[in-house]
Amino acid sequence: MKITMIIPVYNEGKTIGSMVSQLAALPGDWEVLFADGGSQDDTVEKIGGRFPVVDCPKGRANQMNAAAKMAKADVLWFVHCDSVLCPDSHAQIERAVTQGAAWGCFHIKFDYDGPFMGCNTYFSNRRARKGIAFGDQGIWIKKEIFTAMGGFPALPIMEDYEFSLRMKEAGIPIFMVPGSIVTSGRRYRKTFPLLVMWRMFYLRYLYRKGTKIEIIAEKYRDIR
Numbered sequence: 001m002k003i004t005m006i007i008p009v010y011n012e013g014k015t016i017g018s019m020v021s022q023l024a025a026l027p028g029d030w031e032v033l034f035a036d037g038g039s040q041d042d043t044v045e046k047i048g049g050r051f052p053v054v055d056c057p058k059g060r061a062n063q064m065n066a067a068a069k070m071a072k073a074d075v076l077w078f079v080h081c082d083s084v085l086c087p088d089s090h091a092q093i094e095r096a097v098t099q100g101a102a103w104g105c106f107h108i109k110f111d112y113d114g115p116f117m118g119c120n121t122y123f124s125n126r127r128a129r130k131g132i133a134f135g136d137q138g139i140w141i142k143k144e145i146f147t148a149m150g151g152f153p154a155l156p157i158m159e160d161y162e163f164s165l166r167m168k169e170a171g172i173p174i175f176m177v178p179g180s181i182v183t184s185g186r187r188y189r190k191t192f193p194l195l196v197m198w199r200m201f202y203l204r205y206l207y208r209k210g211t212k213i214e215i216i217a218e219k220y221r222d223i224r
Contacts, residue, residue, distance in 0.1 A: 001029065001075065001093075001094040001097065002030070003028065003030055003031070003077055004030075004031040004032075004067075004071035004075070004076050004143075005031070005032045005033070006076060006077065006079070007019065007034050007035065007080070007081055008035045008037065008056075008078075008081070009035065009043050010036065010037040010039055010063075011039045011041045011043060012041075012043045013041040013042045013043050015081050015082045016043050016046045016047060019081050019082075019083075020046065020047060022084070023050075024050075026087065027090060027091075028089070028091065030090065031072055031073050032052070033052055033067040033070060033071065034047055034051055034067075035054045035066060036053050036055055036063070037056055037059060037062070038055070038057075054066055054067045054070055059156060060152075060159060061155055062154060064159075065154075068146060068151060071143060074142060074143050074144070075141070075142055076140065076142075076143050077089075077093060077139075078140070079181075080136050080138075083136065083181050084111070084182035085138070085181060086106070086179040086180060086181065089138075092106075092177040092178065092179050093140050093177065096177050101175035102141065102142055102175075103139070103141035103142065103172065103175070104133075104139075104141075104174050104176055105133035105138055105139050105140065105174065106137050106138040106176070107178070107180040108121060108125060108181060109180045109183070110182070110183060110184075111184060112185025114188055115192070115194070116194045117188065119197075120188070124137075125176070128174065129174075129176055131164060131173070131174045132164045132165070132168075133160065133164050133174060134160050135159075135160040136181065137181060137183075138181045139160065153166075155213055156213060156214070157213065157216060157217040157220050158204075161207065203219060
């Protein structure tokens with residue numbers, strides 16, 4: 001099974017080298033597309049022509065949607081550039097799709113073991129099991145379903161949250177593969193982790209209540 005891995009990037013000069021090294025050693029039949037939103041640093045140069053780079057309008061949703069249209073595989077996997085991937089990712093996704101899953105994600109772990117981070121990990125994975133997957137959990141999906149759903153909504157933030165809500169509304173169940181993706185805990189290092197968790201929960205509450213997305217995006221920048 002061929003899978004297209006889509007990695008949105010923007011000024012990722014500090015993290016791109018690690019991701020490129022991972023990809024070189026990752027087994028499986030992959031098509032890799034970096035979706036660049038106009039990086040002004042050396043991100044594209046560090047990719048070095050080893051993988052295709054799709055030039056896109058800036059914005060994670062725009063970038064992922066643009067690359068998805070160019071994908072040749074029947075399954076799409078959206079990955080954050082600063083993630084650490086499990087070696088058998090391809091086999092886990094392939095097994096899930098073969099068993100009939102339409103979309104899903106991985107479990108999440110953090111590279112920071114500060115106070116309450118175990119609690120954060122537990123509730124993040126619990127939320128995903130209930131159908132709400134975030135981008136740092138490595139959302140994968142059949143391309144035909146992604147296209148039928150209209151791709152990620154063109155939002156400056158919460159595009160993964162809104163997409164998950166739409167999948168739930170459409171009655172398409174999520175499938176969590178057993179493996180984990182390790183994601184950066186940098187925002188939790190800057191302040192007390194429990195406070196960051198509460199703020200993230202509050203932003204989702206504001207979104208559900210219909211607060212303007214620009215206001216939510218501004219508040220999100222304050223905790224990045």
